[in-house]
Amino acid sequence: MTPLRRLLVLAVGVLLLGGVGAWSVLSAADRAEEENKPRPGGPAFTAGRVTLDEPGRLVFRNTAAGPQRDHLVSVQADRAAGSVRTASDLSCLRFHSAAGTGVCLQSTTALGRPAYRAQILDAGLRTVKSYPLAGIPSRARVSPSGKLAAWTVFVKGESYGTAFFSTRTSILDTRDWQLTPNLEEFAITLEGRPYRNQDVNFWGVTFATDDDTFYATLSTGDDTYLVRGSVRARAVTTLTRNVECPSLSPDGTRVAYKKRVLGTAALWREHVLDLRTLKSNTLAERRSVDDQAVWLDDHTLAYALPADTRPNSNDTWTVPADGTGTPKLLFEDGQAPPTPVN
Template sequence: MTPKRRLLVLVVSVLLLAGLGTGFVLHAASRAADTNQARAGDPTVTAGGVGLDQRARIAFVNSAPGPHRTEVAAVPAAAPGAARTAAQLKCARFYAASGTGVCLQSGLGVVSQTNRAVVTDAALHTEHTFALAGTPSRARVSPSGHLVAWTVFVGGESYGAAFFSTRTSIVDTRTWQLQSNLEDFAITLNGSRYHAVDDNFWGVTFAADDDTFYATLGTGGHTYLMRGSVAHRTVVSVGVQNVECPSLSPDGTRIAFKKRILGGASLWHEYVLDLRTLKQTPLAEHRSVDDQAAWLDDRTVAYALPHEGDVKSTDLWSVPADGSGAARLLIRDASSPAAL
């Protein structure tokens, strides 16, 4: 092949690659535009400040189509259907209490996927970031704002999968001391010290004393409710099985959780456990809820369910915590609720 012909082939190849690249970019832009395209009845979302120290508001991750999708937003607790204000902080999972927020982020880096936990102040300014070992799953902040916890999937993508692996971490925001893996804590199960290669913890919820927490331990094909101590690095079984993603009530007496139902079409049902009597009360939500419920007050819990007709979005629903009433739509196109 002559030098002139080689040059011609090179030029044609470059032009073809450029055309393909442009096509891919335009296709991606078209898909993004479809994702952000507004729908009839979509909520009104405006850019603005979201203060975690504001009272009588609900913060959440906005999933309404548009430029503010996945941003932390807030609405008045008394008018959850009102126009929402969205900050610029984008999260896959979020929670907040007493002016401390935790935002779990998942995105594509130059070479691979990058996952991180961002701990924020009341104005959603970053105070500290931590690299995550996997895909974001659960996030919680203690009532005082001094302790932050998160769970990620290290292997698998769903709690409904036959095999999955999690890692749960706790950090003290006063010292930034990180407990990177609850599996390193001393485990007491049914009165005996316990350790197995399939130990998995997920779904931390904190008590008001800045030490006690509850979490799910999955091992040997079973799930157990565990009570832990951050200071002593211990976790002890409470005596109740089939408890996942616990959430402690504001008064510290009850735990909302999802219970795996073997029969019927649903996979998990929402229950409330009385910690004094261990009595379990089924809630009036009959759909399968794969979420860590959040208490709006001592009488009501909230959780996310897939938005009808849009698998990329969820809606927030609420239900009375005593088993009465019925589930009702709380906030459309939203997830990760936190009552401020």
């Protein structure tokens, strides 16, 4: 090949690569623009101050398409479906709050690569502390007093429904900022015997009011267990099997959870377990719920489900905790709310 021909081939290659690069950039921009378009008939927003301690309001993660997607918003609790949403500037992939303390699991970038962090927030959504995360955010919880926070991330895999996944669950004491980076460090008593195995995973922490006791899911082998743990003793004990993503009731007597149901269209069904008798009650929601439910009060649970006709969005539903009634839509385009402020 002559030098002139080589030069022509190089020039054509550069032009083609430039064209492909420009097309990729424009396509990405078009997709981003499409995702940022508000949905016709979707929720209305107003700018304003969002706080975690305002009585009568719910703060949650907005999932409606548009510039406020993933931002924390607040609405009137008694008319959550129709309220104009007050939007903050803070975005979270997972969020929970109680007693004026919030935990926000965020996506960010480090050296040009995806990265994640946990932000501990005060009542005004100001960051008090920040912690790097080892993987993709999955669950977040704050104790009723606001003194303890927990989060779970996927280190491998991206779903509890996949055959191969690994999680890491951390607990933080906001009084002295003592961090337990991995619950797998805790001593385990499984069905009455000390237990240790490399395949152990924890997720879905929920706290009691004593700022020590917690409940969580332990997975090992082919089983999942509800465990009761102590932060101070650094130990957990199994209570019963086939319990995932527990949520402790405000009165501390029951745990709402998702139960794996094989051979049915619904992979997980919502149940409530009586901690005194370990008897379980199936709730009226028959769809598969892959969420850690929230107790709005001692009688009502809220949880998120994928929106039927809106990709990448969730709707929040409620159902009675005693197994009666029918599911009701609380609001569209939003992840389940935190503990209400009274």
